[in-house]
Amino acid sequence: MKNFDEFSKPEEYISPMDKHIRSVIRNWADKEVMPYRRKYDEDWKDHHIIEPAFDKLMGNSGIGLQKALFPPELGGWGIGQSDSAFTISCALAEEVGRADTAMAVAFMVTYWPLTTILVEPHVNWRLAKEFAPMFCNAEKAVFAANAMTEPQGGADIENLELTGGKTIRTVARLEGDEWVINGHKLWPTNSGGVAKLFVVPCTTKPGSTDLKDFAMIFVPADTKGVTQGGPYEKAGMAADKNSDIWFEDVRVPSWYRAHGPSMDAQVFREIIPWGLAASMGFMCGAMLNLYEILYDFVSTKTYKNKPLKEDDHIASIIGRIAGDIDICRILSYEAAKMGDRRNKPYGYPIYSDEVACKMRNLKDFVSDRAVDIFGKAMDVLGPYGADREYDIEKHWRDIKIIQLWMGGKQLCQMEAARYFFNCKTL
């Protein structure tokens, strides 16, 4: 094998932009991130080292990726209207994730709330025009966040099928032509003072299970009444800040609601596959980097005075690791293509059970394999496995949280059971 690019991906799925966009981002990653990423853990609070790299990835002073989802007529690249939006996202997630999965999530979560108003067929032109300058005209990185999780319920909010939104305690009340929002959210990526724009999943009628009462409302971070706590200190993912956010009588124009009754619940369901597909991309990127590092290690270190890779037993372990990376990459692209088939006659809408459940299933599988092979790779490195100099341990710490987020493993299992076995009460 020549290099990590040879890991399988379904070539017929690949977007024409893939090669060029990968080349640009890989250049950025190798130059702006890889040499510095071992210092990121200590930079978790201030982002002195991390922030300039984001600027060069996302802002107009660099590659300008933060505007990619916006339509060209608003200054963007039009990826939101592309038939390959998921596949391109998968490539972006891989390339940035190869360098640092936390940077990948912070960057791509900026797209996450915006998919609800920028991706065909749900383009909300008024909101797109409203927020385009924030992202398309900025020299530096500008972030958005999806303020979803609440203190009392963990992943309940993502389990709309079961709860119908009845557990949501963040409440939006319509007063004249304004929404007044009150509530408390936890853990959104790009909180802790990073994001300039939030989307806030909330309810217009506390306790209701009617999905017409579920709302997604955009809230600029500098709106009066929005308070963000300091970032949490975590086991890893230093480039991704998370904190508490309080909304106290926060007032925004009524048209900041993404789409309106029922449609908000639908687009909320639609953002889940985006998050799942991107998660798989992040993990595949990290796994590609694992392969690069492991290749060098097993070629230069010895057991019984032979290179590790030439020992039959160790070869069986690293062979399985590489095999799993290959399979996970194929599955990730399959998930992305599932999203890109959303408007095709043979595809399913991304709010459908078919897409949501199958993607959860794939993400669960890829997460399990990623957690397993990173742990195994650390063991291959033995006394060097825990050493930050080899970078594998960083990915090991980071990818665990990818397994845990978005409802974690158990929600994936429940969704799979519901779909494949027609369970009625889970």
Place this chain on the structure above:
Amino acid sequence: MNKVLDELFVYPKGLVDEESKRVIHLVRQWADKEIISKRQEYRENYEKLFIETRKSLNLTIGLQRLTLPEEHGGFGWNNPASAPGIASVLTEIGRADAAIGVATAVKYTMLAVITMAPNFDKALCDALAPVYCGEELKTFSLILPGMGNVGQDTPLFLGRSILASVEPEGDGYVVNGKNLRPINSGAVADLFCVVCADKTGKPCIAFVPGDNTNIVRGKTLLETGLNASSNADVSFNNVKIPKSYVISRQGVVEELYTWLNLLLGGVSVGTGMNFFEMVGDWSETRTIKGGYMMKENPLCASVLADVADEVFTSRLFLYDLAQTISKPNDWGQSSSQRVYTIAQVLGSKIQQNVMRAINRGLELMGSAGYSKEWHVEKHWRDIKTIQSYLCGVGAEAPVKMDTARFFFDCKDI
């Protein structure tokens, strides 16, 4: 969680005598009072409190002298029959802080090859005990054989490259070795124990005082866990040591591995038990699906069962190993191939079990499991670090080969 841990995670109580139980109880009180009851403060002032709590454990309680013979001012736990008691002490320490546990486990492992009957080395104990087990807290560091580098042809210990050497010089020995990776504390160790090869390539061990000016320490490593132990690569450049500081009896390296597997196993079991306590509390205070207590959901309960199962069996494995070591007349000395292999097999299983317990439990805790505020992520990182070190080379390749060699009489692996 109000249940008594020892009544949940049962172990053969008869293996631990009453005197040992009193010491173990004392260590549990230390753990609860100085660390577990104030995790937040401990985390926020970790570097300072790590040293203070180690001092209170080693000097105030006196555990620095636990495995020394009574005539050397020790507790007299220098007989293999004390193995279950020593493992229990490490379990209590590991429940509080795995990094303190590892430092203690390495110290007892190194002392075991000097003080344990029937191989009590009085001359070496006379030389080392007053300096390294006296009134000051001393740190021990262990350097095992492991992987080599392409282009080197090294002496081997059962497949593992021995990268340090001893050669006689005058009335002593000189030790050499470049960029050796200790298990712990390379940057700060007062005393090293290094597996070396002699001129014929035969494995032996050398004790090297850390104050020798010919020792070069690399920069302190940043690692996944156990960072308080301040590890660093170490080079020995013609370091002279007295003749009595080298032990070359048959099986001495195997003894090191046997004790290390037991004692690090003890640390990890303790850490696993504390993780169990934490995830138990979490499952009783969190609700899912709009109001159900987490632990009452069958899916979550099955994950909790996995956590309990892994910790439960790992503790049984620990005492199986301790019992095996404690009865040399039944199973052989800790240097024998049988006991050495059993230690590798059970030691490896214990680490795998505890790692799986924590990985599973984290699934229920979601982002909180990952946040430093909830403390469980430290246990996760620490145990993974212990596991990776114990693997040695190529994801336990040597352990697998040792196991196959013993059970199937393999000759060439």
